[in-house]
Amino acid sequence: MKLHINGESVEVPNSVDSVTELLTHFQLQDKVVIVELNKHILEKENHALTTVTDGDRIEIVHFVGGG
Amino acid sequence: MSDRYSRQTLFAPIGEKGQELISQKHVLLIGAGALGTGNAEALVRAGIGKLTIVDRDYVEWSNLQRQQLYHEADATNRMPKAIAAEKRLKEINSEVDVVAHVMDVTTEEIELLVEGVDLILDATDNFDTRLLVNDISQKHQIPWIYGACVGSYGLSYTIFPGKTPCLNCLLETVPLGGATCDTVGIISPAVQMVVAYQVTEALKILVEDDEALRNKLVSFDLWKNQHTAINVSKAKKESCKSCGSEPTYPYLSAGSHTKTAVLCGRDTVQIRPPEPKEINLEQLAETLQNQGGKVDQNPFLVNFSINDEHRMVIFQDGRVLVHGTKDIAEAKSLYHRYLG
Numbered sequence: 001m002k003l004h005i006n007g008e009s010v011e012v013p014n015s016v017d018s019v020t021e022l023l024t025h026f027q028l029q030d031k032v033v034i035v036e037l038n039k040h041i042l043e044k045e046n047h048a049l050t051t052v053t054d055g056d057r058i059e060i061v062h063f064v065g066g067g
Numbered sequence: 068m069s070d071r072y073s074r075q076t077l078f079a080p081i082g083e084k085g086q087e088l089i090s091q092k093h094v095l096l097i098g099a100g101a102l103g104t105g106n107a108e109a110l111v112r113a114g115i116g117k118l119t120i121v122d123r124d125y126v127e128w129s130n131l132q133r134q135q136l137y138h139e140a141d142a143t144n145r146m147p148k149a150i151a152a153e154k155r156l157k158e159i160n161s162e163v164d165v166v167a168h169v170m171d172v173t174t175e176e177i178e179l180l181v182e183g184v185d186l187i188l189d190a191t192d193n194f195d196t197r198l199l200v201n202d203i204s205q206k207h208q209i210p211w212i213y214g215a216c217v218g219s220y221g222l223s224y225t226i227f228p229g230k231t232p233c234l235n236c237l238l239e240t241v242p243l244g245g246a247t248c249d250t251v252g253i254i255s256p257a258v259q260m261v262v263a264y265q266v267t268e269a270l271k272i273l274v275e276d277d278e279a280l281r282n283k284l285v286s287f288d289l290w291k292n293q294h295t296a297i298n299v300s301k302a303k304k305e306s307c308k309s310c311g312s313e314p315t316y317p318y319l320s321a322g323s324h325t326k327t328a329v330l331c332g333r334d335t336v337q338i339r340p341p342e343p344k345e346i347n348l349e350q351l352a353e354t355l356q357n358q359g360g361k362v363d364q365n366p367f368l369v370n371f372s373i374n375d376e377h378r379m380v381i382f383q384d385g386r387v388l389v390h391g392t393k394d395i396a397e398a399k400s401l402y403h404r405y406l407g
């Protein structure tokens with residue numbers, strides 16, 4: 001399926017079903033992240049239950065410590 | 068001299084009135100690494116009234132690629148970053164009151180540092196200090212600007228007490244480990260981009276143009292050509308222990324900060340003495356020399372190479388950086404063996 005992630009069109013395997021799986025796909029599973037799905041910010045506890053579908057607009061910001 | 072700020076006052080949202088406000092403001096900058104030196108230089112050039120700059124580390128060769136206030140002699144002489152930054156900043160703009168502290172910031176220090184401060188800028192490299200900054204910001208209603216970067220990635224967010232969610236609301240949990248500048252590297256444009264976001268928001272706050280604030284969590288990856296901004300206002304939590312209706316400021320309470328800390332990705336352990344003390348560095352250098360190993364010093368610290376693997380740097384305030392280990396127990400045993 002095709003998703004719009006951080007402003008870019010990205011092809012993601014159809015096996016990616018939830019936001020949690022999407023984060024794992026991008027190797028962000030161990031990071032603290034903020035996810036916005038179609039302009040709605042998601043609660044972290046809902047990442048596993050929220051499904052992603054073709055054409056979704058997703059913004060992902062992960063926190064890093066360096067400075 | 069009189070047209071020093073002319074290009075900035077010509078910029079309508081600042082103007083003469085804004086410049087006057089900037090010249091009366093006091094900014095506290097925590098960290099004098101990549102983000103710290105970038106922010107400091109921009110604010111000092113912009114003519115802020117007072118800049119307090121705090122850092123616990125000294126300049127190393129690996130810093131010179133991106134930490135813009137330092138030069139080779141600072142690395143050769145292992146100058147404390149706060150001191151080297153202060154010197155350079157005063158050369159850039161002698162009108163600004165620049166105050167430097169070679170200091171590790173924990174609860175006790177931060178309570179003293181925020182007195183009379185209008186804005187706190189985050190240029191640290193760890194979340195322990197950021198959450199401390201976040202709590203003090205809420206307690207004293209002082210805005211602060213988070214900034215961080217690694218690789219070609221960076222992000223920033225402006226936290227305005229009473230208006231925006233705080234860092235604790237956004238994180239929920241403290242991020243552990245992960246990529247740091249020392250494990251995956253960093254390119255200087257990523258630093259400069261975060262600095263640009265931080266300084267711009269800082270100027271808006273200093274000229275009291277709150278309307279102009281971004282209100283979004285912004286992030287980018289310059290190498291991957293990505294750019295994102297998320298409106299996180301809904302992430303503000305009533306139950307937040309830092310900014311909610313019944314705050315306890317958990318990160319300000321003593322005990323959440325240990326006397327030892329592993330410096331992220333640096334193969335270094337910092338050990339703080341139970342009480343701050345003034346070390347006689349001359350005397351210490353002599354004592355260590357007699358125990359073997361290679362000793363050199365500057366007015367701010369003593370560098371003691373124990374063997375090929377381990378090296379200790381002792382600061383005037385009694386803090387010690389044990390290089391060459393991530394193991395707190397090993398670091399402590401070296402500390403006690405040589406420093407009692």
Ligand SMILES: [Zn+2]
Binds near residue numbers: 232233234237308309
């Ligand atoms: Zn909060």
